[in-house]
Amino acid sequence: MTADLNRGKEPMTAGFRGKAPTPVDVTREVPTPTRELPVTGLPSGRVLPPPIGSAVERIDAAEKVSGEAVYAGDVRLPRMLHGAVLRSPHASARVVRIDTSRAERLPGVHAVITGADTARIRWGAFRPDLYPLAIGRVRYVGDEVAAVAATDAETARRAAELISVEYEVLPAVLGLDEALAEGAPLVHDDAPGNVAHEFAFDRGGADEWFARSDVIVEGVWQSARQWHGSIETIGCTAEWSRDRVTLWVNTQTPFLARQRYATALGLPTRSVRVIQTEVGGGFGGKSGDDNTSVICAILARRAGRPVQLLNTREEEFLASRPRTPMRCRVRLGFTSDGLVTAKDLDLIADNGAYTGKSQAVLGAATVRHDALFAYRAVRARSRLVYTNLVPTGAFRGFGNPSADWAVGQAWDLAAARLGIEMPDLLLLNAVEEGGVSLHNHRIGSCELKQCIRKAATAIGWYEKRSNPTPHRGFAMGVSVHVSGRRSFGDYDGSSAIVRLTEDGRAVVITGEGEIGTGARTTLAQIAAAELGLAVADVTVTRPDTDLTTHALGALASRVTYVAGNAVKRAAAQACERLLAAASRQLGRPASELRVEDGLVHAPPALGEDVPVRLPVGVVVRAELYRPNGEPVVGLGSFDNPSEFPDGVRYGNESGAYNFAAEAAEVEVDPATGAVTVLELAAVVDCGTVLNPPLAEGQVEGAIAQGIGMALTERFDWAGGAPTRPNFVDYKLPTSQIMPRLHVEFADSYEPTGPFGAKGVGEIALDPVASIVASAVADAVGVRVHELPITAEKIFWGIRSATDRRDGDRR
Structure with a gap:
């Protein structure tokens, strides 16, 4: 449809406050997005202390490979x-x-x-x-x-x-339609209509903005239960x-x-x-x-x-509680030059028999991806529906992958309709630092555009698109995630105690824990950097609700950002007290002292040439063994600078948002429908990369789970249950189907994060299923609307398209 976009209407900046992703005066000529990579990095004059940014060996590696770890x-x-x-x-x-x-x-x-x-x-x-x-x-x-x-x-x-x-x-009731049908049996008597939770909003006036749109795309996409498959x-x-x-x-x-x-x-x-x-x-x-x-x-x-x-x-x-499957109807509006106007989402999620965290999963799936773009209006209706199936709950990405699966493909459809290459369409609309979404997501550090450009370069987007290969297709998608979120009371904080010992070590007492991601190692790096110690001299405790400080734990990609800040503050206070003790012992101002390599350093005394170096343990012991002696400890706490979202998910849910852009190249065998993901490029904005191998491992693992979600992970069902609940039928992705990976990180710095860091654990999973599906559509013209993307679905899609063409010729 076509409309006069300036007929007495308000400017198209409506609904987006702060620094908008792009100027949105529709009377201007839209420039072609540049493809040069911006150069950002650390704030002027800031230097990262060792071992931040180093490939530090995991502090739990030896006990895990030796079998000493207690599972x-x-x-x-x-x-x-x-x-x-x-x-x-x-x-x-x-x-x-x-x-x-x-x-x-x-x-x-x-x-x-x-x-x-x-x-x-x-x-x-x-x-x-x-x-x-x-x-x-x-x-x-x-x-x-x-x-x-x-x-x-x-x-x-x-x-x-x-x-x-x-x-x-x-x-x-064994499906969403059965559960929502009039007169359906109730799974729980206190949930009329089998609806466990629902909410709706219209921010910015969606109907008006759709009426002012030149291009409208829409579709319905269905995701599936995905099990965690932990070892x-x-x-x-x-x-x-x-x-x-x-x-x-x-x-x-x-x-x-x-x-x-x-x-x-x-x-x-x-x-x-x-x-x-x-x-x-x-x-x-x-x-x-x-x-x-x-x-x-x-x-x-x-x-x-x-x-x-x-x-x-x-x-x-x-x-257990697998990923919450969702049916998403998505409608997007755009101007003829590619500026997004409105989004309408109708989302129904399969809760299974009990709720767990699916209520929060539904909320994240409904609103979080709206922080990516300068939507002028967003409208949604979301329902969480009880069924007599396996209960669902939290899974890496927490609603984002299901939403990205649908919304990402709608953006891909729009790029085709508009005749704009996907990277260019994303660059035209991507959020930037200072943006504020219609849900009041306040965007601090943001290098989404840099991620898009780097991902396009890594996959060779423009070169390969200019020289197409039959049955090969390309797609790109983006995502946003939180670095912690207020979900459990009006608190998303952490606390830690750092104790310096008389043998020169540091003990970090925290209840945050380790779930295989390397969190204890990164927390040890943060403490070591703040204290001037080697990582080998830092011990991080395991959670014990009797002995460690209170913690919310490993969820919402929060440990590095939230717990890291708490540990950093505790270590800084411990270091301050260490230097105060050394000052008393040496008779020198604390301002003249520093800690490096486990030693307290002081410049030479007046009239002397040799600087003073005292082992940290010596200073700590002297501080203890004196009249009224005291231990050298520091207490630190940090609460995520965010808001508790209201009942319709309005509120700045995190203090730091991380971003990613991913691009995929796939090949489809038209005779069988078999899909091969040839290459996948992922570029993540997680602020300062504290430990590159750990961060790369998180991205690679997330991509693997995304490919499983996209292509292989499914069960045959009978009577409301998987027919054979084991890994014989439920196929996790293996090295045989993994593509060539290009993993990069944006040059980025988050001012509120520990040494500039943000979360990284979940986001790389989010766009994978969407871009695989869109790349398949680009390769053979078949768009799969229900996960997983099987060869059978593609084969029959190709066959159906061929039959239609033959019918037209007849």
């Missing part, structure tokens, strides 16, 4: 028993009767529990809807019904099979001491998990202690939303002995 399944306690869970075979049923007598008589069995043995309290991160064990009703295949503790895992599993349960099978399954060991339970758990969020477990157990928080074991991969799946630890604690209390409960791989597929 959830490695915990051993005296008299420890092993647990097993009996799960529902039905998607929806009433529990009529449970007979545990045969299981109780089996030799080696020490405890059998059902819902009657629990506190009968519903729990959950946002919507309490989950019992530890079924109370009267089961709601999905895999729902926990009873549990057993025995001398070994095999006996426990055999005993669980001996439990007899009489069910009254009820009608189930280690979820597990817990529980031990009671009188009325208090200690849980050794491979959780990403020890303090948040403790609060939820206490609620489910009907205990005050003080009665629960959580110690984080090593975590063999989390990706959001070990956020403490499942029942494993709660059941383990109840078994241990009933048995009077420690109990260990570990998911089997099959149980991981039935009882």
Whole structure:
């Protein structure tokens, strides 16, 4: 459609405050975007101290490769028993009767529990809807019904099979359309229409801006459940001491998990202690939303002995919380010269049987990507829908990948309709530093345009597009993510204690933890840089809710930015106190002293030629062993400079946003529909790269999960459950299908971050599925609208297009 864009309307800067991504006076001539890479970097005069920016070896590497690291399944306690869970075979049923007598008589069995043995309290991160064990009703295949503790895992599993349960099978809703149909059976009686959560907004007047648009594109895209596929399954060991339970758990969020477990157990928080074991991969799946630890604690209390409960791989597929699948209808408007005007999103998310964190996932998917561009209006309606399927929850990217899968392809359609190369269209509309989105996302450091240019160069976009190869296609996408987000109360902070020891080391006491990303190493680097010590002389504690400072844990790409700032401040205070102590001991002003290489340095005294160098440990020991001596410690805290978004997701949810641009080249075999991703370039703006190999590993791993989401990860379903819940049918991406990768980082510096750093852990996953799909469409003209992108879908798409062409010729 065509419209007079200046007929008495307000300027097109409406709805975007601060420094807009591009001037948006539609009367001007839009220049062709330049393709030169901007040169940014550190603020003038700022130098990064060692070991920041160095390839420091992981501080946990030796114990992991030697087998010394203690994972959830490695915990051993005296008299420890092993647990097993009996799960529902039905998607929806009433529990009529449970007979545990045969299981109780089996030799080696020490405890059998059902819902009657629990506190009968519903729990959950946002919507309490989950019992530890079924109370009267089961709601999905895999729902926990009873549990057993025995001398070994095999006996426990055999005993669980001996439990007899009489069910009254009820009608189930096994898809979004079924769940939303009028008169559909309710998964939960307190959720009319099976809607667990919904919200809507119209910011800027979408209808008006669509009316003023020259080009409108729209489509519907469906994502799928994606399982985390961690190398280690979820597990817990529980031990009671009188009325208090200690849980050794491979959780990403020890303090948040403790609060939820206490609620489910009907205990005050003080009665629960959580110690984080090593975590063999989390990706959001070990956020403490499942029942494993709660059941383990109840078994241990009933048995009077420690109990260990570990998911089997099959149980991981039935009882963990995979990615929330979404159906997204996207509508975008543009002017004829490529300026975006409006976006309309109708999003329906499959919650599964219980909520977990899917409510927050829905919110992120609805609004976060709007921080990428200068939309003049955005409108959305979002619904989270209960079904009788596996509950869903947090997965790396937290809603962004599902949204990018849909919105990114709509942008690709627009580029084709407008006749503008995708990098140029993105550059024309991309946010810049100082931008403020319609949701009040306030953009600080931002090198998105640099990322776009570098990704285009790395993939050879313009050269290859000028010399096309048959059945090869290209696509580009962008994403934005947070460096921490206010989700749990009006707080997204962290705290840390740094203690200098009399042997010259530093101990960083923090509850943030490590889930395989290298977080403890980067925190050690930050402390070492601030203290003037070697990384080898810095120890970072493991989370223990009794012994470490409070922390929210590994979520929302927050640890480097939020916890890093807290550690930096604690280390700075410890260093200040160290220099004050050295000043007293040397009789020199603290301003003349510095710490480097584990030594306190002072210039030569008056009349002397030799500078003074005192080992840090000597200074600390002297400060301790004196009248009224004191330890040399520092306490630091940092709260993300952000806002708690309101019920319709308005608010600056993070203090620092990270960005990425990715481009892919694919080849499609037209005879079979098989897709090969040949090359993929990813350029990330994460501020200062504290440890390049760790950052590169995060980007590469995220891309691998994105390719799995795009191409391979799926199950056949029957009766509301995967037919074979194991890795035989659920195919994770392997090295055989990984493309040639080009991983780069933008020259960037975040003033509010520790030494200029922002988050990096999640963002590279976000655009992958979208750009693979768009590249396939570019290669053979078939656009897949439902994940995963299989050869079969492409084959029939090609066949359908061929049949239409043949019909037209006839």
